[in-house]
Amino acid sequence: MSKSGIEAVREMLRSKPRPRGFAERRKRMDEIGAHPIAPDVALEEGSLAGVPIEWSLAPGGDPSRVVIYFHGGGYCSGSIASHRGLVVEAGRAAGARTLAVGYRLAPECPFPAALDDARAAYAFLIGQGFAPQHIALGGDSAGGGLCLALLTSLRDAGHPLPACAWLISPWVDLEMTGASLAAKAAVDPLISKRYLEELATAYLGGGDPANPLVSPLHADLTGLPPMLVQVGSAETLLDDAVRIAGRAGAADVSVTLEIWPHMIHAWPLWAAELEEGRAALQSAGAFIRGRFLNL
Numbered sequence: 001m002s003k004s005g006i007e008a009v010r011e012m013l014r015s016k017p018r019p020r021g022f023a024e025r026r027k028r029m030d031e032i033g034a035h036p037i038a039p040d041v042a043l044e045e046g047s048l049a050g051v052p053i054e055w056s057l058a059p060g061g062d063p064s065r066v067v068i069y070f071h072g073g074g075y076c077s078g079s080i081a082s083h084r085g086l087v088v089e090a091g092r093a094a095g096a097r098t099l100a101v102g103y104r105l106a107p108e109c110p111f112p113a114a115l116d117d118a119r120a121a122y123a124f125l126i127g128q129g130f131a132p133q134h135i136a137l138g139g140d141s142a143g144g145g146l147c148l149a150l151l152t153s154l155r156d157a158g159h160p161l162p163a164c165a166w167l168i169s170p171w172v173d174l175e176m177t178g179a180s181l182a183a184k185a186a187v188d189p190l191i192s193k194r195y196l197e198e199l200a201t202a203y204l205g206g207g208d209p210a211n212p213l214v215s216p217l218h219a220d221l222t223g224l225p226p227m228l229v230q231v232g233s234a235e236t237l238l239d240d241a242v243r244i245a246g247r248a249g250a251a252d253v254s255v256t257l258e259i260w261p262h263m264i265h266a267w268p269l270w271a272a273e274l275e276e277g278r279a280a281l282q283s284a285g286a287f288i289r290g291r292f293l294n295l
Helices: 004-014 020-031 078-093 113-127 142-156 195-205 238-250 274-293
Strands: 040-049 050-055 062-070 096-101 133-140 165-168 227-232 255-260
Touching: 004 050, 004 227, 004 274, 020 078, 040 113, 040 274, 050 078, 050 113, 062 078, 062 113, 078 096, 078 133, 096 113, 096 274, 113 142, 113 165, 133 142, 133 274, 142 165, 165 274, 227 274, 238 255
Parallel strands: 062 096, 062 133, 133 165, 165 227, 227 255
Antiparallel strands: 040 050, 050 096
């Protein structure tokens, strides 16, 4: 894979000043994630108990199948707007509609608010008549961790599980014990251990970072559906992805781990400019389609 495309993304990130405070961070994430949406995609806004949601459907997509997506941002930033381009093109690649969920953010709404919203969104889909085997979960960074927390809580409550889960650069260890936090610090332009510590403090609200519902690395993953884990080689959360894939495999979960050379944290966010971002979405789409067809 060429390094030229990702270097252009790095330069774009370097050109923007580092934001201070959660309000500035939220604004910046919306700005750097904003891409024009293809005119053939149908969008429909809505809300679920005050939580914003957004449907998308590209031509040829099967409206009876859905990818429910939880954005990244360390539980403290990110939105439907910041991830809209990624989500709608993932839906196109998967041949399904999407449901993006703008769950409540910390520090205003710490754990378990995001997980409660994720549970409510899944229950909403079931209530709308979507079969569990026609639902896929997706999420990047904190959204990837939220997918796993949702899966384990659904399993423990005896609820039917979705067909599969797709995790991009998942943040699964809020104790921050991964060796790549130090080993990749010089090459990751977005995520540092100090930054993660600030986010974790806001999300936990004084809670235990080893709680499996905030750090799924500590969870029992037995019985979960197949997973695709995608991560870049140039990100501090590389070890989170590698370790959660290993834990899933050890629990007899079917798991595919893709490590993309030179890619940075959540690189499919820049799929509009980045060939590797588009390729990662195509890989995820093929994975999801395969799970829908096999069930």
